[in-house]
Amino acid sequence: MHRIGYLLKDGFQLMSLATLSVFEFANLAAGDDFYEIAHYSLPGGSVRASSGVPVMTVKVTPSTYADTWILGGVLNPIEQPSLPRERAFVRQAAQASRRMAAICTGAYTLAEAGLLAGRRATTHWLYADALQARHPDIQVEGDRIYIVDGSLWTSAGMTAGLDLALAMVEKDLGPDIARRVAHKLVMHQHRSGGQSQHSEMLDLAPKSDRIQTALNYARKNLAQPLTVEVLAEQVHLSPRQFSRIFTEEIGLSPAKAIEGLRLEAARLMIERSRHPMEVIARETGFRDRRHMREVFLRGFGVPPQSLRRDAPPTLSA
Structure with missing residues (x-):
């Protein structure tokens, strides 16, 4: 007892x-x-x-x-x-x-x-x-x-x-x-203690339509290279202008924000699927599985495998 x-x-x-x-x-x-x-x-x-x-x-x-x-x-x-x-x-x-x-x-x-x-x-x-x-x-x-x-x-x-x-x-x-x-209890997963209290995707709230357009493009194309040049081209700004406006509105550099979006997308794929880690890393734009693990440790304090272990089998098939 x-x-x-x-x-x-x-x-x-x-x-x-x-x-x-x-x-x-x-x-x-x-x-x-x-x-x-x-x-x-x-x-x-x-x-x-x-x-x-x-x-x-x-x-x-x-x-x-x-x-x-x-x-x-x-x-x-x-x-x-x-x-x-x-x-x-x-x-x-x-x-x-x-x-x-x-x-x-x-x-x-x-x-x-x-x-x-x-x-x-x-x-x-x-x-x-x-x-x-x-x-x-x-x-x-x-x-x-x-x-x-x-x-x-x-x-x-x-x-x-x-x-x-x-x-x-x-x-x-x-x-x-x-x-x-x-x-x-219909809990989609047992979240590990290292996970963030926030969602990167929900927290990014730009003030202008231009930056919102760039973020929408990034979310739909995470597997592709998302350099400042690529994102700036989508909203018809110079890379320098885009980087300045993006940082002012979001509070993060474009590179840091994109990393957060990729991290969030990878977390969801790990929790809701049984795709191999290599596939998840590729689909969410990380260089490889090792790179994804490094970002997970930096962002959540735990490796991606720990989230896979915590996900209920009936909800992750």
Whole structure:
């Protein structure tokens, strides 16, 4: 039996409790009640989520134990800092438990308790810079889905908590159970922690039709050479003009943006197909498989093979 304790407080984000479904379906997939779940708070009794939904909790005491503690996030961790009693309990619980996890802005509580000093961590992208500024001794990686540093787990915002919970299931019960849980929950894949919180294709939002036209051309022709000269010709600009305007509107150089588009396209092909890596590299414009691997490590922090391993078999055929 593995006991999971959710530590909640007034104003917590209800999405944090969506991770309960991961552990519930893990029990069903394993055919055994491996996980036992309980809700706790400092005062005990009814705790209200930011949406107003009440959740009954058990009051924590110095002897309260859980193998895994999960801290829910709040809407604004800067305006809702953790209380001294909360920080004291979190420090004590972290010493006694197997692991301590924070979903979304719950990472602020870990940081305020002093547990993330000298460690890697992530949080919702909107609050990552503030977390770094307030706690310069933490290596905040604001563009990661989740990060595991020793016994401390942190995730990005909202649905990233599901990926963190699924990674726990994989660690506890193995990849087969984790894949079955992902399938049951209609999660297209178990995203690895190294993946970006953002989509390059969605983030590129140019101001002018000319740059939009160039990006549309690039997306449709990733397998072709996409030099500044080629893209500039599509919108009837000189390479120098095009490069200047593109960088001003996108905030990235043309080469960096194209690399991001290729990376995103390759990731989708890996997750949704069984094409060999050589084919995926060729179709998305990388020089070869080795070049694609280098870009994946630089962009996602993991090799492309890890995404292939994480994709559910029924969804990647």
